[in-house]
Each structure stands twice: as structure tokens, then as C-alpha cells.
Amino acid sequence: MVETTTGGEPDDGAAEVLDRPLPDGVRRRVVQIVSDGFGGLTVAELPVQLRQYARFAPNRRAKFAGNAMAAALETDPLFRQRIAEKLREAQSELTGALDSGSPPPAADPLDVAAAAYVLRPPGWVKLVTAAGEEALRADAERADEETRAELDRLREELAEARGQTRTETERLRTELEAAKKEAESLHRKLRGALSDVKRGEAAVRKLRGEMEAVRGEGQAHVSAAESESRRLKARLSEVEATLEATRRAAREGRSVEDMRVRLLLDTVLDAAQGLRRELALPPVSVRPAETVDAVEPGRMTPKDIAARALSENDPAILDQLLALPQAHLVVDGYNVTKTGYPQMPLEKQRLRLLGQLSQLAAQTGAEVTCVFDGAELAAPVLLAPPRGVRVLFSKPGVTADELIRQLVRAEPPGRPVIVVSTDREVADGVAKAGARPVASAVLLKRFSRG
Numbered sequence: 184m185v186e187t188t189t190g191g192e193p194d195d196g197a198a199e200v201l202d203r204p205l206p207d208g209v210r211r212r213v214v215q216i217v218s219d220g221f222g223g224l225t226v227a228e229l230p231v232q233l234r235q236y237a238r239f240a241p242n243r244r245a246k247f248a249g250n251a252m253a254a255a256l257e258t259d260p261l262f263r264q265r266i267a268e269k270l271r272e273a274q275s276e277l278t279g280a281l282d283s284g285s286p287p288p289a290a291d292p293l294d295v296a297a298a299a300y301v302l303r304p305p306g307w308v309k310l311v312t313a314a315g316e317e318a319l320r321a322d323a324e325r326a327d328e329e330t331r332a333e334l335d336r337l338r339e340e341l342a343e344a345r346g347q348t349r350t351e352t353e354r355l356r357t358e359l360e361a362a363k364k365e366a367e368s369l370h371r372k373l374r375g376a377l378s379d380v381k382r383g384e385a386a387v388r389k390l391r392g393e394m395e396a397v398r399g400e401g402q403a404h405v406s407a408a409e410s411e412s413r414r415l416k417a418r419l420s421e422v423e424a425t426l427e428a429t430r431r432a433a434r435e436g437r438s439v440e441d442m443r444v445r446l447l448l449d450t451v452l453d454a455a456q457g458l459r460r461e462l463a464l465p466p467v468s469v470r471p472a473e474t475v476d477a478v479e480p481g482r483m484t485p486k487d488i489a490a491r492a493l494s495e496n497d498p499a500i501l502d503q504l505l506a507l508p509q510a511h512l513v514v515d516g517y518n519v520t521k522t523g524y525p526q527m528p529l530e531k532q533r534l535r536l537l538g539q540l541s542q543l544a545a546q547t548g549a550e551v552t553c554v555f556d557g558a559e560l561a562a563p564v565l566l567a568p569p570r571g572v573r574v575l576f577s578k579p580g581v582t583a584d585e586l587i588r589q590l591v592r593a594e595p596p597g598r599p600v601i602v603v604s605t606d607r608e609v610a611d612g613v614a615k616a617g618a619r620p621v622a623s624a625v626l627l628k629r630f631s632r633g
Contacts, residue, residue: 199303199305199306199307199308205253205300205311205315206296206311206315206319208293208315209293209296209297209300209311209315210253212293212294212296212297213253213256213297213300213301214245214249214252214253215245215297216266216270216297216298216301217252217253217255217256217266217301218241218242218244218245218248218252219241219269219273220265220266220268220269220270220273221233221236221237221241221244221252221266222241223269223272224265224269228262228265229262230255230259230262232251232254232255233248233251233252233255236248236251256301263301263303266301267301267302267303270298270301270302271302274298277290277294277295277298278298278302281295281298281299281302281304281310282302282304286299286310292313295310296310296311296313296315299311443595444595446509446594446595446598447595447596447597447598449508449509450508450509450595450597450598450599451597452508453508453509454507454508454509456508457506457507457508495622495625496622496624496625496628497625498625498626498628498629498632500621500625501601501621501625501626501629502547502629504599504601504619504621505543505547505549505601506547507599508599509550509598509599510547510549510550510599510600510601511549511550511551511552511594511598511599511600511601512540512543512544512549512550512551512552512601512603513552513554513587513590513591513600513601513602513603513613513618514536514540514551514552514553514554514602514603514604514626515554515583515584515587515602515603515604515605515606515609515623516533516536516553516554516555516556516583517529517532517555517556517583518583518603518604518605518606518609518623519536519603519604519623519626519627520532520533520535520536522605522623522624522627523623523627523630533555533566534566536553537553537566537568537569537572537574538569539630540553540569540571540572541569541570541571541572543629543630544570544571544572545570545571550573551571551572551573552572552573552574552575552590553572553573553574553575554575554576554577554583554586554587554590555574555575555576555577555583556576556577556582556583557576557577557578557579557581557583575590584604584606584608584609584612587602587604587609587613588609588612588613588616591613591616591617591618592616594617594618596617599619600613600617600618600619601618601619601620601621602618602619602620602621603620603621603622603623603625603626604620604622604623605622605623605624
């Protein structure tokens with residue numbers, strides 16, 4: 184692209200191209216020129232990418248918008264022409280000399296190169312290149328001078344360090360001689376002290392031997408006394424443990440047997456009273472003739488009685504079992520809930536089952552125990568057992584099935600115990616122990632009946 188000068192004539196320097204990056208010194212002066220001329224332009228005269236910096240101070244503008252201004256100056260001829268006009272107004276003597284082709288000899292080469300880069304007069308590329316080379320030579324000379332100064336300083340420091348080293352060496356040599364003399368004196372004293380120590384050690388060894396003999400004799404007596412004391416204490420502990428075990432066994436045996444006998448007695452009495460109420464027989468209405476086994480007119484035959492037997496899946500059979508005296512209903516909790524409503528969370532399964540069991544206990548008056556598997560729990564369960572229902576969780580390492588079998592074995596023979604579980608192993612186990620197994624579906628049907 185061919186640029187035009189302020190007079191409208193073609194600029195011979197527009198065709199020239201700089202084939203290398205601007206030297207750093209020249210670039211800084213160019214950015215400063217753009218920043219100074221920036222403030223004299225309106226926002227509309229600025230390139231779009233520079234309008235955001237219009238209100239910045241010149242120094243702040245040069246710091247934050249330097250790259251953007253340099254790029255706009257290179258790519259936007261109109262913007263460069265406007266900056267060139269501001270430069271001519273600010274530095275008329277320098278710009279006039281550049282336009283005439285004879286830059287002032289006393290001017291700073293960096294200022295000349297920066298102005299030439301903005302004005303683009305004929306031969307501006309040579310001026311910029313020469314300024315860069317001049318700046319490099321100046322930097323090299325300055326670095327060389329700094330290096331010489333640093334070298335002189337280091338030489339002075341080296342000479343001073345050598346002098347200090349010689350002084351320190353002499354001082355250390357003097358101290359070493361004194362230390363050697365002191366060491367020889369200490370060595371003589373040490374040999375005398377070692378002789379005294381050896382004599383003292385011999386005396387100590389003699390005394391230590393005598394003390395060891397006395398200590399060994401004393402320890403032998405102490406060991407014998409401690410052994411006898413331990414034997415007596417062990418014997419006393421064994422006697423106390425045996426006595427306590429005997430007392431505890433007597434208490435537990437008496438308590439458990441009393442409880443089992445009392446519960447069995449209550450069961451027999453309730454069964455007798457229930458049987459009496461069921462038969463509804465007056466105390467004096469029985470006659471010897473009525474004890475003779477015979478079929479009377481109108482009586483039901485055994486065939487009729489068999490026809491009235493209930494199905495194993497009929498919930499009415501559960502009512503009959505719970506109506507027995509002192510009946511104890513043991514429920515395999517998760518077996519029932521996962522049969523009836525497995526989609527619910529475990530907490531809601533427990534609450535629903537316990538609420539239904541509470542209603543059943545209130546209706547029948549039977550003792551009700553609900554057993555849950557403790558292995559299902561991530562933490563202890565905080566719940567208040569409902570009225571009439573005992574809630575138990577199995578301990579770690581013990582399954583709910585084992586806990587149910589322990590409950591059945593704890594009951595006295597003759598007491599009616601009903602175990603609700605669909606688990607065949609549980610049903611067979613409790614049946615062998617004398618309990619009556621009932622399927623979980625039967626209990627769920629009984630709940631649905633209300």
C-alpha cells in the first residue's frame with residue numbers, strides 16, 4: 184500500500200519495508216510518540232482497537248496499550264499519518280530535518296529512528312537500522328564498561344581478601360601454637376587422671392562384686408517370698424472364683440427354673456380354665472354314664488369333624504393358635520416384610536410391621552416378639568417398640584434365624600409357641616424344638632383382614 188504525506192504527494196518511503204523487528208530502544212520511543220499524540224485525537228479518529236484506551240494517562244497508555252498502538256501504527260496508514268501530524272507539531276525541527284533528508288547530527292539516534300519510522304521519509308529503513316545498530320553498539324560499550332568496572336572491583340576485593348587471608352592465617356598459626364602447648368599440658372594431666380581413674384575403677388569393681396553377692400542373696404529371699412505369695416494369691420483367687428461361680432450358678436439355675444416352672448404352671452392353669460370355658464360344663468353335671476364312648480343321635484361324626492379342619496394358608500388358623508393359653512408369637516421380621524412389601528426401605532418396613540403386630544397383640548392378648556437381622560444395620564437403630572411387642576436385633580455374628588431358635592429353646596415344654604417365617608430351615612428347626620411354624624403369607628393375610 185502506498186501512503187500519502189500531509190501534502191498529498193506520494194511518499195517515497197512508503198515502498199520501503201523493514202525486514203527485521205524494530206530494535207527495543209526504537210520501539211519504546213515509537214510507543215511514546217504514539218502515546219503522546221494519542222491524546223490529541225478524538226475517539227472517532229482512533230482505530231477501533233485503541234478506543235478503549237482513550238481516557239488513559241500517557242504513561243499508563245504506553246504501559247498497557249503499547250503492543251496495540253505499535254500494531255495499529257504499522258497496519259493503519261491513516262492512523263500513522265495522524266500521529267505523524269501530531270509529531271510534526273510537537274517536534275517541528277526534528278521532523279523538518281527528516282523531511283529534508285538531513286537529520287541533525289546532535290540528535291539522539293533513537294529519537295531520529297523513531298521519528299523516521301512514524302514519518303516514513305525516503306531512506307527511513309536505513310535510519311531505523313542504523314539506530315538499532317548504534318543502540319546495540321552503545322549497549323555493548325556500556326556492557327563492556329560495566330564489565331571492566333566489575334572486573335576492577337573484583338580485583339580490589341580479591342586483593343583485600345588475600346590480605347585478610349594472610350592476616351587470618353598468621354592469627355590462626357599463633358592460636359594453633361598456643362593450642363598445641365595447651366594440649367600437651369592437658370595430655371599430661373589426662374594421663375595422671377587416667378591413672379587415678381584406673382585405681383578408682385579397681386576399687387569400684389571390688390565393691391560392686393561384694394554388692395552383687397549381697398544383692399543376689401537378697402533377691403533369692405525376695406523371689407522365694409514372692410513365689411509363695413503368688414501361689415497363695417492364685418489359690419485364693421481360684422477358691423473365690425469357684426465360690427462365686429457356685430453362687431451364680433445356684434442363683435441363675437434357681438431363677439431360670441423358677442421362671443420356667445411358673446410360666447408352665449400359668450400355661451396349664453390357663454389351659455384348664457380355657458378348656459373349662461370351652462366345654463361350658465357345670466361342676467356337678469357330669470355323670471358316670473356320660474363317660475361311656477358312644478355315638479349319640481344328632482352328634483357330629485369324626486368324618487364331619489375332619490371336614491371342618493382349616494387349611495394351612497387360612498389366617499383363621501393363626502387366630503386359633505393365638506387363642507391358646509399363654510401363646511407366644513415369634514415373628515421373623517425381614518422375612519415377613521420382604522414377602523409383603525419388599526419395595527419399601529428397611530426402616531419403613533420395620534415401622535409398618537411393628538404397627539400391625541401391635542394391633543394384633545392388642546386384639547389377641549398374646550405375647551409377641553419380632554426379630555430382625557442385625558447384619559442389615561449400618562448403625563444402631565433408634566426406635567421405641569410399640570405397645571405389646573418385644574423388638575430384638577441379632578448380635579454381630581448371630582443371624583436372626585439363630586436368635587429365633589434360641590427364643591424357642593428358652594421356652595418351657597408345653598407352652599404354645601408360634602413362629603412366623605417362610606424360611607424352611609427355620610420352620611423345620613423350630614418344629615423339632617416343639618414350636619408351631621406358620622408361613623409369612625398367613626400373617627400378612629391376617630393383617631389384611633383387620
